[in-house]
Amino acid sequence: MKARIKVTLKNGVLDPQGKAIQHALGALGFDGVEGVRQGKFIEVELAETDKAKAEAALDEMCRQLLANTVIENYAIELDEK
Amino acid sequence: MKARIKVTLKNGVLDPQGKAIQHALGALGFDGVEGVRQGKFIEVELAETDKAKAEAALDEMCRQLLANTVIENYAIELDEK
Amino acid sequence: MKSAVIVFPGSNRERDMLNALEMISGTRPAAVWHADSELPDVDLVVVPGGFSYGDYLRTGAIAARAHIMPAVAKAAERGVRVLGVCNGFQILCETGLLPGVLMRNADLKFVCREVMLETANADTDFTRKYAQGQVWRCPVAHGEGNYFADEATIERLEGEGRVGLRYAKGDNPNGSINDIAGILNERGNVFGMMPHPENMIEELNGCTDGRALFESVLEAVA
Amino acid sequence: MIRNDIEITPELIAEHGLKPDEYQRILDLIGREPTLTELGIFSAMWNEHCSYKSSKKWLRTLPTTGERVICGPGENAGVVDIGDGQAVIFKMESHNHPSYIEPHQGAATGVGGILRDVFTMGARPIAALNALRFGEPDHPRTRHVVSGVVAGVGGYGNSFGVPTVGGEVNFDPSYNGNCLVNAFAAGLADADKIFYSEAKGVGLPIVYLGSKTGRDGIHGATMASAEFDQDTEEKRPTVQIGDPFSEKLLLEACLELMASGAVIAIQDMGAAGLTCSAVEMGAKGNLGVDLNLDAVPCREEGMTAYEMMLSESQERMLMVLDPALEEEAKAIFLKWDLDFAIVGTTTDDLRFRVHQHGDVMADLPIKELGDEAPEYDRPWEAAPKPAALDPSSLPAPNDIGKALEKMLALPDMCSRRWVWEQYDHLIQGNTSVGPGGDAAVVRVDGTEKKGLAFTVDVTPRYCAADPFEGGKQAVAECWRNLSAVGAEPLAVTDNLNFGNPEKPDIMGQFVGCIKGIGEACRELDFPVVSGNVSLYNETNGKGILPTPAIGAVGLLPDVTARATIAFKAGNEAIVVLGETKGHLGQSIYHRDLADGRDDASAPPPVDLALERRHGDFVREEIRARRVTAVHDVSDGGLLVAIAEMAMAGNMGAELTAKTDLALHAWAFGEDQGRYVLTAPAAEADALIARAQKAGIPAERVGTTGTHELTLDGGTPISVAGLKAAHEGWLPTYMAAAPEL
């Protein structure tokens, strides 16, 4: 089963990368870029075939490793089979 | 207008982070993780209100900066207004 | 030798490079600001190490789009020697002056230590003062030095003698493919390398093995 | 939106860390109830961190002056003359609590903060060090904290571009819930171009520089805002994120700005950013300050005065500007893509006024905010002086070689390579001795041979057993480490980490350590020029080991005449300087090899006169190039020191213990004031004679050579084997649960 995880910074947490990208886009002549936030996009391939179990496992993975829950949120999306 | 961009490594491109994550998940006791790939998730806030124009601009941004098209693919998703 | 060192916001080994070039060539290089669009008339352009633009997004990505870079590309086209060290190597790859990409170190950690380098091709403008196969000391200091390119590119690089430097056997600090530490462009006038020869040039550094790299360029442009 | 006219309830006061009597003091001072913003300002200014209310009385007892001291405590960092019109500027600061909550960012912003302290004074940072204390290795959170902290320290310094050349790492259960991250930074400036925070001149613009203000690190406010802020869907994280890239820009812009002559006074925004920096600048200059918050560059919308005044967003500065140079100053900041905003003016009425949206959000007497902060003479209780340990109470090891190998692979004794290889210790091209030796040595940029040496030290288990001796020892060990590379010790900075000062026994530890530090600094002419206090380091009512980390700086006229610890050649004499008495109380041997975790006996005493004599002698020998390697004897004792020299040089030695002591006491005793030196065999007698003439016990204990250590003709111990054990522990430990 395939899962896609988005890890994004919580609101209000400074995002130096996003800031630098926004600035670079401006320098390249792209106008009207009002904000950029950079997060992670993680694709995980699981042997598990039970959706509920996969979801639970992924949630644990996010908590324990994939996201830093002090400053990041995460969202899990599972492939429908 | 808000856009979400996923930047992912092309097939066959080495992904040290993905590999390290997979390994770490194994060490944490998560079984059956068969593959992990890490990409980026970039959220862009645009002043532009015309969807087609926004899309074109975002595509340019990806080509010029946000993705290294030699090794990365990108996908743009625009908020429906 | 007249040389120029490009300075980006976030560059931080440009002073090391300026000092090294001055010490070895006897002439203080010009420091060229990223926002300029022209280069002085020089024999060598160096893109130095550091964290240009914080290395945010991808290492070297934002710097590669800086104002000055088209001028660097043009100089390279004219045959001017271009050397990229560490972040400079990453930037040259991002601009396309060199093929491939530098990914995160295989263990995901920044590494600063001395490694042994092997001169894989001593017949280049950047390595001629080393003997073919010579093994020498040089420090590395990077988090993303894991060189990668597709198979065809690697084959070409290897086949055309464009791998100038390799990490000596068993001393690859980052997982780089074929132990690649430094590569050339097709024409042989653009060289990118992860290690820091500019930090290995005087007694203070405990060893002067890095000098020969600069002396090679010096000789090439003489 | 937090309103400013909220009712000030006892709960709100408590949430701001103010005691009822402290609140009464506020009422008496201003004659009315404070606004919420004012309460926030008081809580920031009067907390332990800013006001030093529990420690001030004792800090005053430290010696802070000296011939070379240009500026002692009271500014962002201490300034010491190093001749030739140059000065070294340095300080150490803790970021303990943030690093436990979010190890990577906590440590990173700790490094960022101390670098800012240094370049705020006009210095370009040239070296960073870090003293780290973690919980016991088996504690479930330790690995995560180690990995994050190290990545954070490295990530910030590497990107900023300062070499991280030294530090220390310890593991102890007392840090399980409260790690210590103490960051040291030193910079270089011309002695006549130091910048201070004292505002001068009335009606001058106050300028905000650097990154924008967000809602980072608003501590007292978190709870308050949870209450007032019902419709926020997620609890606001208070973690500050470090942006080394912006800091690097800020450095370059500030140095350029200072060179332009536009800066009258400058102060970085650290803890309680805008509040502390503005109040300090005004109060020091006997001036008032009017702030207009509408002009403050903000990262988020709708920030209240309260939030802006307490935000701890990083990479920001405040300065008083010469108005004649405003355009020039602004151009510099724009060039570096940093914010530059005039946010206030200096006034002559000694008020601290904060305006927003046309309202006065705070109007307070500026001097009193600092001067009238509570100061406590907290009750303290000295622990009884511990008795010395009877050495015969400790069993001898079955095999001294095995014991040595085990010792070298202990968490507290193993190689820290795994840590410092993640730090760029070479950048700037001036590193002469990097991590792994006694003190780091960095050439003074632009000079041919002049050098500075740096070290940070403290032995918390000694401080716990006897705070006074432990305090002395921390200073003495710094002195020794500097001397061991050939540097003249100049001055120190301190970072005093303790538990809850409201407990008399903890306060007793604090007082004892300060007294010991003070005595050692006085005896060694080693003034304290800056420092930082971190209290309330405890979990579930249990304090950390008392950990007064000392950072020290020394001067070398010629870096080519510095010493390193590695054996250089075979057939050289190994000479021990100082008396070996086999003191095993509080030793690593006792604690970790003889089951002495609960040892309450006395740590090794420190004789300061002898320290000075021995250090002076060693330094002279190094400078005269008469010795080939030098290492001081500390944790683990003599045999460990020799083994470290052997491992560093990949070379063995034949050793003889000419002693009446039990072999393990000779090998592992931690008597102070000792050094191991090597010199060509033919010169050994002369070396010993010189030492004895100087009144220093000196004895040849062996000869370098081969690839093994042999003690008294016993079974040879492979140096490679020792090295494998020594180098192996930390990477193996960290590999067990990889982190990203």
Ligand SMILES: Nc1ncnc2c1ncn2[C@@H]1O[C@H](COP(=O)(O)OP(=O)(O)O)[C@@H](O)[C@H]1O
């Ligand atoms: N333990 C100490 N010993 C000596 N000086 C100290 C100590 N603690 C703090 N100081 C001095 O008190 C002043 C205020 O310290 P601090 O608030 O930590 O500085 P900053 O505002 O730069 O963070 C500084 O000049 C510092 O050097």
Ligand SMILES: [Mg+2]
């Ligand atoms: Mg400060």
